[in-house]
Structures are given as C-alpha cells and as structure tokens.
Amino acid sequence: MNKVVLVTGANSGIGLALCERLLTQDTEGVQLCLACRNMQRAQAARSALLASHPTAQVALLQMDTSSITSVFKAAQEIKLRYNRLDYLYLNAGIMPNPQFDVTAFFKGLFSRKIITMFATGEGILTQTDRITPDGRQEVFATNLFGHFLLIRELEPILCHAGRTSQLIWTSSSNAHRSAFNLEDIQHQKGTQPYSSSKYASDLLSLALNTHYNKQGLYSSVICPGFVMTNLTYRILPSFPAFLWTLLMPIFWLIRVFTNMFTLTPYNGAEALFWLFQQKPESLDPYAKYHSLTSALSNNYTQPQKMDIDLETSEALYEKLLQLESEERRKVKEKQKPSQHFHSNRAGPLSS
Ligand SMILES: NC(=O)C1=CN([C@@H]2O[C@H](COP(=O)(O)OP(=O)(O)OC[C@H]3O[C@@H](n4cnc5c(N)ncnc54)[C@H](OP(=O)(O)O)[C@@H]3O)[C@@H](O)[C@H]2O)C=CC1
Numbered sequence: 001m002n003k004v005v006l007v008t009g010a011n012s013g014i015g016l017a018l019c020e021r022l023l024t025q026d027t028e029g030v031q032l033c034l035a036c037r038n039m040q041r042a043q044a045a046r047s048a049l050l051a052s053h054p055t056a057q058v059a060l061l062q063m064d065t066s067s068i069t070s071v072f073k074a075a076q077e078i079k080l081r082y083n084r085l086d087y088l089y090l091n092a093g094i095m096p097n098p099q100f101d102v103t104a105f106f107k108g109l110f111s112r113k114i115i116t117m118f119a120t121g122e123g124i125l126t127q128t129d130r131i132t133p134d135g136r137q138e139v140f141a142t143n144l145f146g147h148f149l150l151i152r153e154l155e156p157i158l159c160h161a162g163r164t165s166q167l168i169w170t171s172s173s174n175a176h177r178s179a180f181n182l183e184d185i186q187h188q189k190g191t192q193p194y195s196s197s198k199y200a201s202d203l204l205s206l207a208l209n210t211h212y213n214k215q216g217l218y219s220s221v222i223c224p225g226f227v228m229t230n231l232t233y234r235i236l237p238s239f240p241a242f243l244w245t246l247l248m249p250i251f252w253l254i255r256v257f258t259n260m261f262t263l264t265p266y267n268g269a270e271a272l273f274w275l276f277q278q279k280p281e282s283l284d285p286y287a288k289y290h291s292l293t294s295a296l297s298n299n300y301t302q303p304q305k306m307d308i309d310l311e312t313s314e315a316l317y318e319k320l321l322q323l324e325s326e327e328r329r330k331v332k333e334k335q336k337p338s339q340h341f342h343s344n345r346a347g348p349l350s351s
C-alpha cells in the first residue's frame with residue numbers, strides 16, 4: 001500500500017532533498033504532499049521532482065505554519081484529501097535576523113570549545129524575533145506551535161488502530177536547555193529564539209510519545225548537521241555566494257574534526273530518510289538522530305541522548321494545550337458575528 005507522506009517546508013533545502021530521496025528509493029510506493037508557504041517555490045519544487053520522477057505522485061498544499069488560520073485551513077484540506085497519514089515531517093523552520101558574533105567566533109577558535117562551536121553554533125549566534133499578526137513570537141509560532149496545532153488537528157488520520165504513524169521533527173544541535181524557559185516558552189525576553197524553539201521541539205516530541213504511543217503515533221527528532229541552505233546563507237548576508245564556495249575546502253577539512261558538517265541538503269536529510277525506514281516502536285524517545293558525514297564523505301545516522309526530562313516535557317505540553325484552547329476560543333469568537341449576521345438575515349425572510 002502507498003505510504004502517505006506530508007513534509008512541511010518542502011520547497012527548498014533539507015525538506016526538498018528528503019522528498020527527492022524518498023522518490024528515488026520508491027517512486028511508486030510514496031504519495032507525497034509538499035506543504036509550503038510560498039506556492040511559486042512549491043510549484044518549482046514539484047516540477048523539479050517530477051522531472052526526475054515523472055510517474056511520482058506529488059501534491060501541493062498551501063500552509064504558513066506561523067498563521068493559526070492557515071494551519072487550521074490546511075489541516076481541513078488534508079483531512080479531505082487523505083484518510084490516513086503515515087509520515088508527517090515537521091521540517092519548516094526559520095532563523096530570522098541572525099547576528100553572528102565575530103568576536104566570540106575568534107575567541108572560540110582559540111579555545112577548547114572550538115569543536116562544539118562548529119558543531120552547534122553555540123555562543124556565536126543570536127536572533128531578533130518578530131510578532132506574528134496572531135500576536136505570537138514568530139520563531140515559536142513557525143518552528144513549534146503551528147506544527148503542534150497541525151498534529152492536534154490531524155489526530156484522526158494519524159491515529160488508527162492496527163497501524164503506526166510517525167512524526168519526525170527537524171530539530172538542531174543548536175537546541176539548548178539554557179536558551180529555554182518554561183515561564184517564557186515563546187522566548188519573548190531572550191536573544192536565542194531559534195535555540196529555544198528547537199529545544200521545545202525536543203521536549204514536545206517526548207511528550208507526544210507519552211500521550212500518543214498507545215494510539216500508534218510515534219514522534220522522533222533529528223539534527224541535519226550544518227547544511228548550506230537559504231537558512232544558513234542568511235547568517236552572513238554580506239558574504240557573497242562565491243565566498244561560501246571558496247570556504248568549502250575548509251569546511252570539508254573541518255569534517256576531520258566533526259562529522260556534523262554534512263554541508264549538502266542531501267547529506268542533511270540522511271537521518272530523516274533513515275527514520276522513514278525504521279520501525280517506530282524500536283526508536284528511543286530520548287534520542288536525537290543525527291545526520292553525519294565522515295571525512296571520506298560517507299553518510300550515516302547516529303542517536304545521541306538529549307538533555308530533556310519527562311517533567312519539563314509534560315509542563316510544556318500542558319502550556320501548549322492551554323495556548324491551543326485560547327486559539328480555538330479566538331477562532332470561535334471570530335466566527336460568532338458572521339453567524340449572528342446570517343441568523344438575523346434568515347429571521348425576517350423565514351417569517
Ligand atoms: N541548514 C542547517 O544547517 C540546519 C537546518 N535545520 C533545520 O532544518 C529545517 C529546514 O531548513 P533548511 O532546509 O536548512 O532551510 P530552508 O530555508 O531551505 O528551508 C526552510 C523551509 O521552511 C519553510 N518555511 C519557513 N517559514 C515557514 C512558514 N511560516 N510556513 C511554512 N513554511 C515555512 C521555507 O519556505 P519558504 O520558501 O516559504 O521560506 C522553506 O521551505 C529548519 O527547521 C531548520 O531549522 C536544523 C539544523 C541545521
């Protein structure tokens with residue numbers, strides 16, 4: 001039977017590379033749905049996939065994960081189109097207005113933390129977040145909350161007796177406990193919203209396993225390593241593309257010290273692809289699955305224990321459920337005036 005696979009943020013980078021890899025492995029056996037914010041780029045991605053796999057089933061769906069209305073609308077559409085969903089890749093993500101701390105970078109180069117700095121970007125990156133029209137912090141809304149609402153909305157087609165479904169989050173080695181605060185889950189106060197949102201996705205994955213495994217739904221997280229994509233090019237916007245190309249030999253050399261420099265979207269998608277082939281019951285809910293590339297350019301996936309605990313994951317889950325109820329209340333409030341308007345119109349006509 002065909003596997004139904006939905007990938008968010010599938011029009012570029014790691015998401016698109018995953019789609020390409022899934023189709024290369026089994027063109028006929030996969031029914032792909034690319035859920036994208038930008039439909040022009042989504043069309044281009046679909047055309048590229050069909051050019052190399054003309055018989056593939058590739059559908060498009062408009063969804064902006066930072067917008068509550070867009071997520072609810074997209075979820076309705078998904079439920080109309082499919083009666084089951086086997087894989088949901090929660091991959092869309094942003095790192096807006098990144099600031100690269102050059103001083104910290106050079107200090108790091110001459111410290112014992114040099115490898116960690118290159119592997120995780122720890123201590124050298126901050127971001128300035130924005131507020132969405134819904135009034136939420138944009139990084140939290142895009143990377144985490146929109147995906148959480150999507151999962152909750154898709155529950156009926158994700159949970160089926162007698163079969164399993166997988167949720168797979170594209171997290172990061174930049175996810176740190178120190179950047180996350182349970183009292184400020186949207187990271188309104190700090191300067192590391194990206195790290196906070198990725199740490200929150202690690203926690204949420206654990207909580208989802210606690211609450212949904214019995215219903216056959218399993219969640220895992222991966223880190224794609226450091227990959228050259230639109231997201232990373234924006235870290236040094238004044239750096240022209242050819243300079244990045246000039247740096248490539250240095251980056252390949254760094255692979256001798258850390259295999260986290262996967263560099264290409266194809267390599268970065270390794271763990272996402274690997275998880276597609278695993279039995280979800282055999283996976284460790286406390287592990288992050290890393291895409292790694294050796295100095296000899298061999299790709300492999302390795303699990304690493306995450307710095308997370310059940311108590312914090314449950315507390316975050318509760319807070320997300322509260323936010324979800326708030327959002328549902330707001331949606332109902334918005335619908336009320338128009339219902340009132342319609343019933344008023346219906347009144348005199350029927351009398
Ligand atoms: N590159 C790296 O080194 C690393 C990346 N990651 C993670 O990998 C994931 C993919 O990023 P990557 O491929 O690198 O970068 P890209 O920028 O190429 O891909 C990000 C994708 O997310 C989509 N997206 C962004 N905002 C929204 C939104 N509001 N609604 C829907 N889709 C949205 C983008 O679509 P659009 O075209 O509309 O912008 C794009 O398709 C992210 O979650 C990122 O955090 C993790 C660790 C390292």
Ligand SMILES: CC(C)CCC[C@@H](C)[C@H]1CC[C@H]2C3=C(CC[C@]12C)[C@@]1(C)CCC(=O)[C@@H](C)[C@@H]1CC3
Binds near residue numbers: 117174225
């Ligand atoms: C210009 C200099 C000679 C080289 C600069 C290199 C840095 C820009 C990169 C070194 C390690 C990179 C890295 C990330 C961003 C770019 C670097 C800081 C990430 C933080 C990107 C997003 C993630 O999720 C992390 C896993 C990456 C970790 C490494």
